[in-house]
Amino acid sequence: MIPAPTYLQFHLVFSLPVLAALWYLAPRHVGRRRRRAAAGIAVLVAIAYAYTTPWISYMIRRGAWSYADGAVVVRALSVPLGEYLYFAIQTLVVAFALHRLGFDPTFRDSDFDRLPRAAGVLAGVAMLGGGLWLASRDASLLYLGGVIAWVGPVLALQWAVGGGYLARTPRTWLAATLLPAGYFWIVDRIAIGMGTWRIAEEFTTGIAILGLPIEEMIFFFAAGLMAVNGLVLFEWVLDWNDRGTAAGSPAEEADADTRLVPEPGDD
Template sequence: MLPTLTYLQFHLVFSLPVLALLWYLAPRYEATRQRRAVGGIAILVAIAYAYTTPWISYMIRRGAWGYADGAVVARALSIPLGEYLFFAIQTIVVAFALHRIGFDPTFREGDFDRVPRAAGVLVGLAMVPIGLGLAWLDPSFLYLGGLIAWVGPVLALQWGVGGGYLARTPRLWITATLAPAAYFWVADRIAIGMGTWYLSPELTTGIAVLGLPIEEMLFFVAAGVMTINGLVLFEWVLDWNDRRRAAADAVAGAGSEPERDVRGPESPADPDPDVVDD
């Protein structure tokens, strides 16, 4: 049996090497695109901490999952230090994978269509009562139901803003989500097998794929989707704003052209200058 890794050792073995590799392979953009890419990643990391911390803390305190003795160095709000590091590491790994795959944030006509935006909002909002209902229905749905309810508001907001763009680029965000998720599935399965962390059999469904609980699989997909959508929509909104400002400047420029001097009618020439009126 393999020795149990601490959470920090897990990062040294599984998280940081793939992060370093993706950083090395990340495309080098021109200055403006580079600033926007870095800014988007920084914002998404901050959001990940703000939005994920309360949910993770609640789930740990409820006992949905736990950690092996000696696997955790320090905790804050019941969350291990390694878990806090994972918030940033996963977000950055997904971001680097997205930029390595590549995406076009160009705004196009139709991106503000109401149908995909409204549909996305309705689905996202419906996930909240569905998830909470599952968690209330049976303790074994606590993790699954809590996950669904946690993701719903974010998806509703993202689709409400850029549902038209997301609807026309499904291959992008599906591929960019599943590629890093597949890696984390493997790493998570190894960590569970080694006993670094474990899931409560009473607060999970017990459904697993090759030993990996379905809740963990869905978590990495959900976190990836929220990150991908946030990153692409951040740059898409900036592109839309650039185009809007350029159009406004063009209109303002056309309206402020200096008026040309218009000559009045000239006096008719004297038909015979040598003739003098008496």
Template sequence: MIPTPTYLQFHLVFSLPVLAALWHLAPRYDERRRQRAAAGIAILVAIAYAYTTPWIAYMIRRGAWSYADGAVVVRALSIPLGEYLYFAIQTLVVAFALHRLGFDPTFREGDFAYAPRIAGVAVGVAMVPVGLWLCFRDPSLLYLGGLIAWVGPVLALQWAVGGGYLARTPRTWLTATLLPAAYFWVVDRIAIEMGTWRIAPEFTTGVAVLGLPIEEMAFFVSAGVMAVNGLVLFEWVADWNDRRSVIPASVEKPTGPAPSDPTAPDPDATDD
């Protein structure tokens, strides 16, 4: 019988190798683009820790998921060290996959269109009360409702900023979201089967695909789309700022003295 792997062993086998492979396959940008991409990734990792930690801690304390005896070495705020590593690893995997697939962050006219921005904000804002209502309606909806309420504010903010850009580039962010999510679905199912962690059936709907609860599937999609949209919008905003700060040569003010009008009378001339 194979012993239950610890959370850190899970990362060594399933997470870190794919992260290293994607890093190796990452495109070689010029220095400016490389610095901009690195800044976006660093900011997204920091946001992932700040925004995800309270939600994960709450869900663990409620018992939505738990871990096998001996699978966790260190905890902080009820969260295992391996879970903290997952915050960064998933964000980095999604980021490298996004850059490997490629995307164009160029700002275009119409990217500030009101219709997609308003629609995105409306959906994101509505997700919060809907998610909270589900959480308190029935214990089996805790995970699903909590996830919906957690994602809503971020989607609302992202679409408020760049809804027009996101609306015209759906293939980019959908592909970069779903491909890593599919990988995480597989390895998450393996970890559950091996007993490293357990999803509480009393806090889930009981609907599963090949043994993987739909809440887990939705989590990886949600976390992925928030990371992808954050990364593409970071570079898109930077491009918009670059274009906004450039003053066209045609409207630049002259720096030298103004040329004189040859037809104007000479003020120093005297009449004979």
């Protein structure tokens, strides 16, 4: 019997090659756009580690998923090294895919419309409450409820900040979320089939598509969605700040003062 590949071997075969390909295909921004893109990616990777590690650690300790004997080399807080690598790899894959597809972070006044922002906040809060309720209702709903509750607060915050922008650019963030998620669905199914990791039946609903538990599909979509929204909003906020700074620059203020001085002959 062929032993299951280790987590690091999985990355070498399935994760790192696609990451390298997307890095190669990603546009080479220059100047300020390049600096902002790099800063946004760095910030999102840091947030991914800070926000995801406690949740992943809890789910692993509960037994929602486990790993084949010998598949894990090092653990920290019950989380394998391979999972920590996944946090950065998935964020980078999503980021390079987003920049390859392209997006416009230009701020518009309508981006601060209250309706989409309020709707997004309500949806995120509902996801948090609903997810926690599901997870506490039955063991088979732990993973499903946990992932819904995990993503809810982030989506609420993102839509509170830039709900108007996200509402007018759905093609951007949906495409950049679905394409990487589709790839991760495929390789995740392969890893499960090879036995590198296992999803516990007692903590899942049993609903699967082509052998991939629906909870795993939601996880990869949700993680990608949070990353995409974070990346586009990072540059959108900076563009909004640029416009506010330009509007309040000394030159603008001087022009405004000049316009307030009465011309000779004015009453």
